[in-house]
Amino acid sequence: MASVTLGVIGCGGMGSDLARNAQKLEHANVAVVSDLDEKRARTLAEQVKSTYYLDYGALLARDDIDAVLIASPPFMHRQMTEAAADAGKHVFCEKPMAPTVADCDAMTQAVTEAGVKFQIGHVCxxxxxxxxxxxxxxxxxxxxxxxxxxxxxxxxxxxxxxxxxxxxxxxxxxxxxxxxxxxxxxxxxxxxxxxxxxxxxxxxxxxxxxxxxxxxxxxxxxxxxxxxxxxxxxxxxxxxxxxxxxxxxxxxxxxxxxxxxxxxxxxxxxxxxxxxxxxxxETPVKAEIRAFVDAILDDTDTAITAADGRAIVxxxxxxxxxxxxxxxxxxxx
Ligand SMILES: NC(=O)c1ccc[n+]([C@@H]2O[C@H](COP(=O)([O-])OP(=O)(O)OC[C@H]3O[C@@H](n4cnc5c(N)ncnc54)[C@H](O)[C@@H]3O)[C@@H](O)[C@H]2O)c1
Missing domain, CATH: 3.30.360.10 (Dihydrodipicolinate Reductase; domain 2)
Structure with missing residues (x-):
């Protein structure tokens, strides 16, 4: 894999920022975005020249997607991470990892069992x-x-x-x-x-x-x-x-x-x-996605792990x- 094909889930303020910065990386490509709000999904898809779905399950079903960037409200991070791991996708999840420690533990278990990379968006x-x-x-x-x-x-x-x-x-x-x-x-x-x-x-x-x-x-x-x-x-x-x-x-x-x-x-x-x-x-959001993409391409540990995300929660x-x-x-x- 010389380049990572990404899907973005959640096209609000942060999802848009992630998608636009990911699209600037030389070794990544945002192929699909997803949001329940069609106007948001369509607008971001036009900006980053991707397609869009309202149902993120359709994004996860695509074989060409290697990894997802999750930028939904925090209480949805768990279900989306579990579904993405189940589909064999690497996961970058916005902070906070989830609102409860139990959710963080379930997410950790899901990505560990699936053997996919997981990075948390502690961009600071x-x-x-x-x-x-x-x-x-x-x-x-x-x-x-x-x-x-x-x-x-x-x-x-x-x-x-x-x-x-x-x-x-x-x-x-x-x-x-x-x-x-x-x-x-x-x-x-x-x-x-x-x-x-x-x-x-x-x-x-x-x-x-x-x-x-x-x-x-x-x-x-x-x-x-x-x-x-x-x-x-x-x-x-x-x-x-x-x-x-x-x-x-x-x-x-x-x-x-x-x-x-x-x-x-x-x-x-x-x-x-x-x-x-x-x-x-470097622009911080671009730098954090670069680190995530590099971890996938080089098969190394991610820079900011599930354990880091859990510790903050x-x-x-x-x-x-x-x-x-x-x-x-x-x-x-
Ligand atoms: N790193 C940072 O500095 C930073 C800054 C802002 C927000 N965030 C984080 O990013 C995440 C999102 O925040 P935001 O400000 O973009 O929120 P937002 O409300 O602007 O966007 C969230 C989007 O998720 C969409 N969504 C909800 N359910 C969905 C579903 N089932 N499928 C697809 N899309 C769905 C909503 O329609 C909305 O467009 C939060 O975890 C927040 O803490 C991080």
Whole structure:
């Protein structure tokens, strides 16, 4: 196989982004897209010059499709992954892997038994700031992490979003639908999480059936500690963080360009300032699909595995449980 033929399931915002980026790869081709909404399916099919089906089962029945990119609402990821694995297709699944750990386990079993590749769309690993912070920590130049703090807060979904985003059982709530990225980033930098506690509640976004403010404390198996501020109840919002390590600190007050810098300082006084706008990296969605396609062609492990996807869902679920139990410490694993 010199090239991978892809089918895209779900032609909303993210499915369209995945399809358009996949079509730019030299060793991949989007042959079919699928959505229950015909206008969406037809529009995307025209853009990427593919055919379309309303029934994703018809896409899976095609022998020429090697792999699927799943970009449906999170509560559908399990049934679609199981069906795709059953049909012998490799699976790239958008984050969060699924809203429950049980669903993640069923998906893992399905792809393992079918012997197909599985990658989860924790795309932040391919973003400039996230990648640079991880690289700086992994270099060892700052020692080992003691504390990682990340905040990502916003003002809510507004009224234009589909209903599934307001339901914990369908979206996984803010901690999965948004902060799957930040939890993955913290785990990518600091390693596995040993235990979780959280406080929070619903203050502004009463349309949600999940908290709109969540403060999550993490203890990593390394002994490092972490703190995530998550929420949809901030008019100003913000996205940034820092990692303090045994020999120095890395401060990233923002994640995107706009003049922002990553600032580092070692205890010996050495400083570095890295302009985020100058970071050189491939379009992140294109890079993550490239990694998936390469894993298929080279028959290697995928870059971001089912175990990675499950770990994030486990942390988020533990945080929600901790809130219900008044901030109890929940041990994982
Ligand atoms: N990586 C990122 O940065 C990022 C950004 C946005 C969304 N996402 C993820 O992508 C996924 C989709 O999010 P979105 O924003 O594109 O949602 P969306 O609501 O815009 O799109 C979902 C699409 O799935 C379609 N769909 C539903 N049931 C289907 C079925 N049975 N067969 C085929 N299509 C079906 C819907 O009609 C809709 O068009 C979610 O898991 C979300 O968390 C990831």
């Amino acid at each position: 690993r391919y973003h400039g700031t996230h990648g640079k912070v991880r690289e700086l920590v992994a270099s060892g130049a700052y020692g080992t992490p003691t504390t990682m703090i990340v905040w990502r807060i916003g003002g809510g979904w507004g009224d234009s979003h589909p209903n599934w985003r307001y339901k914990l059982a369908e979206s996984g709530g803010t901690l999965m639908e948004v902060n799957a990225h930040e939890i993955d980033f913290m785990r990518y930098v600091c390693g596995d999480v040993a235990n979780v506690s959280a406080i929070g509640g619903t203050y502004v976004q009463t349309r949600h059936d999940y908290p709109d403010v969540t403060l999550v404390s993490l203890q990593f198996t390394s002994g490092a500690v972490g703190f995530l501020q998550s929420g949809n109840a901030s008019a100003i919002g913000g996205y940034g963080g820092r990692v303090d390590c045994t020999e120095g600190s890395i401060d990233f007050p923002a994640f995107w360009g706009g003049g922002a810098t990553i600032d580092t300082k070692r205890f010996d006084g050495e400083r570095e300032e890295i302009a985020i706008g100058d970071l050189d990296f 486990e942390v988020a679920r533990a945080a929600y449980r901790s809130i219900e139990e008044g901030g109890a410490v929940i041990s994982l694993g």
